[in-house]
Amino acid sequence: MTNQQSSIDNKAQENTGQISPQVPPPPDGASNVLREVIASDPASVLERQKAFGIVPQNNAEWLAFIAADDEAKAKEVQAVIDEAAVSVERDEIEGVAVYHVIPDEIDPKHEDHLFVHVHGGAYVLGGGVGCVAEALVIALATKMPALSIDYRMAPRNPYPAAVDDVVNVYRHLLTQRPARSMAMGGSSAGAGISLSAIQQLIELDVDMPGALFIGTPGSDLSGSGDTFHTNQGVDRNIPTYDGVLEAMFELFAGGLDLKDPRISPIYGDFAGFPPTFLVTGTRDLFLSNTVRTHTKLRQAGAVADILVLEGVSHADYLVELASPESQLFLSELDRFFTQYLRFSSRPAEKVLARMSSALGLSLRLEPSASS
Amino acid sequence: MTNQQSSIDNKAQENTGQISPQVPPPPDGASNVLREVIASDPASVLERQKAFGIVPQNNAEWLAFIAADDEAKAKEVQAVIDEAAVSVERDEIEGVAVYHVIPDEIDPKHEDHLFVHVHGGAYVLGGGVGCVAEALVIALATKMPALSIDYRMAPRNPYPAAVDDVVNVYRHLLTQRPARSMAMGGSSAGAGISLSAIQQLIELDVDMPGALFIGTPGSDLSGSGDTFHTNQGVDRNIPTYDGVLEAMFELFAGGLDLKDPRISPIYGDFAGFPPTFLVTGTRDLFLSNTVRTHTKLRQAGAVADILVLEGVSHADYLVELASPESQLFLSELDRFFTQYLRFSSRPAEKVLARMSSALGLSLRLEPSASS
Structure with missing residues (x-):
């Protein structure tokens, strides 16, 4: 922190940023599905905030905490896999565990595309088959194949293991298919790791994927940002940074400062990023993380929609997958992928066939001068 | 309100939405200019919140309050006009007072464009020459001519006077120039009135402007929305809805319900809107108003960037015009106007001259096979 910044912070020393946790009423602007969820939940936000204050005290406690969480998640996800019209198969690429997530029905426009998924879980949780949860949602909604990376995590493997795994898997995929046929991304820790992986790939001068998906990212893990204050005790999923969340970020950082650009990519460089789609919400503790990432991308000249x-x-x-909010997110993400993904080695006759059919359409729509 | 909604509100009855006013510390993600402003200001946010609680009690008090505010603003704006490289001339169009705002220097790409400006001021303030303040900023930054509409306001002229004035001026301009050569918009009340005017113009089947600018809009004047709670006592410009702000909205509504779609356009139809650029911030009391408007536009299939x-x-x-935040806003707005404005009756030779020069450039940039 510079001296100037520190003097600014002193001027504002009365502000601890601790706003009393109090959940606003269900907003009229949300769907009825979401309003019902919010209305039934305010007490549990406060309970969850207390739960987030409990931090495992040693390595054994961490490993037990992680194993219990991963096991529950795996059971839940496996049940979905068993019922859904999708195949999920474990594989290894460059020594990294990955899962191929292939919906039974593929949209023709996405037949040559691949969503390279990086899961969330606060940099510590969500390993094993549970890692595919978000990939399942997105692959089924967009009817597009996905590959979910079960990257190594803390406390066994702190930074840079997770980022290295994503970089290595992506570089291997590049030997098999054009860069622009792939989208990369994920939510929360998955978005943070994706940002770091892209920054590293740019440094390595590797071709960028056609699109990037950044959902409510761990772009600043230091807890700095307006909405870490204004949405404390408001966000029903992660009500507070203080406690287990910060502790998990410290595990990931493995001794590096939480403001180190390798740990918090918001402090890194955004020049050369691919077209990026971001999503967040008005109650999101990471709303500031998301809008700051969007702004950095725009300032760097990237295409970036939020x-x-x-x-x-x-x-x-x-x-809340049944909510219109979730449906809008999925349709906007699909639109973005459709707009920016390409398969540049597609045979020319396929492209020409599409073009002539489009021309035929526009000719048919042309108003006739003689009529 | 439907029965279902009312039952949801009852479930959440413990939440009054009154969050203790407490200003978060200056965020690391803001520029130093903005951080300094925030750091020097937290006490005054609370004072301003108290000031916002004081409401004029009768018509005479309102008129005195408005006259004092308009006079101070006019003096400030006139001083800028006298010093800046711009000409500002009062005129009348269809009986409505307007100001032509013409910067001395016009960007060639904007020479045929016009920004039709609708000023803010909570639907009650900002009349007279003070109405051009935002138009000055945008016209000088983008080097583009503007026309600022000094529409009629409450309490003398409640709804629909303001919206009618904007609609009538726009329709008159349409007799002189192509619709897509114009952008419309403004901030706060100006954005709310612009949304209502566009909704009315769509109903009248009038050609849409090429672009719309919607800054932190009065799209929901009923005070509904998450950030009316989470940013209460946080927004340093309008710290609270309760008090004079709500009272001014009631004056504008002139007896209509604040949730009437004519008063709060968020409850109206968004089909057929032109490409729209929106702006807000993480401390904005109207952040929810802004993101809800963006979402409605996207759901209706409009181009909309936020x-x-x-x-x-x-x-x-x-x-804070010296802040990088303001500079980013102005450059993004300029980019958006440049992308979506057209002058369709531009002589063909002008368009062709540009095209051949662009082709020449691309030919010169083409890598030579023989070199």
Whole structure:
């Protein structure tokens, strides 16, 4: 921190940023589905805030905490896989565990595309088959194949293991298919790791994917940002930074400062980023993380679109899948992928066939001068 | 309100939405200019919140309050006009007072464009020459001519006077120039009135302007929305809805319900809207108003881009003009206008001259096979 910044902070020393946790009423601007969820939930936001204050005290406690969480998640996700019209298969690429997520039905426009998914879980949780949860949602909604990376995590493997795994898998995929046929991304920690991986790939001068998806990202893990204050005790999924969340970020950082640009990519460089779609909500603890990332991208000259959803907490769009908010997110993401993904080695006759059919359409629509 | 909604509100009855006013510290993600402003200001946010609680009690008090505010603003704006490289001339169109705002220097790409400006001021303030303040900022930054509409206001002229004036001026301009050569818009009340005017113009089947600018809009005047709670006592420009702000909205509504779609356009139809650029910030009391409008536009299939600025309160981008936040806003707005405005009756030779020069450039840039 510079001296100037520190003097600014001193001037504002009365402000601890501790706003009394109090959940606003369900907003009129949210869907009835989301309003019902919010209305039934305010007490549990406070309970969850207390739960987030409990931090495992040693390595054994961490490993037990992680194992319990991963096991529950795996059971839930496996049940979905068993019922859904999708195949999920474990594989290894460059020594990294990955899952191929292939919906039974593929949209022809996405037949050559691949969503390279980086899961969330606060840099510590969500390993094993549970890592595919978000990939399942997105692959099924967009009817597009996905590959979910089960990257190594803390406390066993702190930074840079996770980022290295994503970089290595992506570089391997590049030997098999054009860069612009792939989208990369994920939510929360998955978005933070994706940002770091892209920054590293740019440094390595590797071709960028056609599109990037950044959902409510861990772009600043230091807890700095307006909405860490204004949405404390408001976000129903992660009500507070203080406690287990910060502790998990410290595990990931493995001794590096939480403001180090390798840990918090918001402090890194955004020049050369691919077209990026971002999503957050008005109750999201990471709303500031998301809008700051969007602004950095725009300042760096990247194509970057952001969707901010009323009443939506951190990653709610993956939780309340029946909500119109989630449906809007999925259709906007699909539109973005469709706009920016390409398959440059597609045979010329396929492209020409499409073009002539489009020309035929426009000719048919042309108003006739003689009529 | 439907029975279902009312039952949802009852479930959440413990939540009054009254969050203790407490200003978060200056966020690391804001520029130093903005951080300094925020750091020097937290006490005054609370004072301003108290001031916003004081409401004129009768017509005479309102008129005195308005006259004092308009006079101070006019003096400030006139001083800028006298010094800046711009000409400002009062005129009348269809009986409505307007101001032509013509910068001395016009960007060639904007020479045929016009920004039709609708000023803010909570539907009651900002009349007279003071109405051009925002038009001056945007015209000088984009080097583009503007026309600022000094529409009629409450309490003398409640709804629909303001919207009618904007609609009538726009329809008159349409007799002189192509619709897509014009952008419309403004901030706060100006954005709310612009939304209502566009909705009315769509109903009248009138050609849409090429672009719309919607800054932190009065799209829901009923005080509904998450950030009326989470940013209460946080927004340094309009710290609270309760008090004079709500009272001014009631004056504008002139007896209509604040949730009437004619008063709060968020409850109206968004089909057929032109490409729209929106801006807000993480401390904005109207952040929810802005993101809800963006979402409605996207759901209706419109082109709509939103910029959410860290640390920025209601319309700060017009207040802290030296801040990088304001500069980013102005350059993004210029980019948006440049992308979507057209002058369709431009002589063909002008268009062709540009095209051949662009082709020449691309030929010169083409890598030579023989070199």
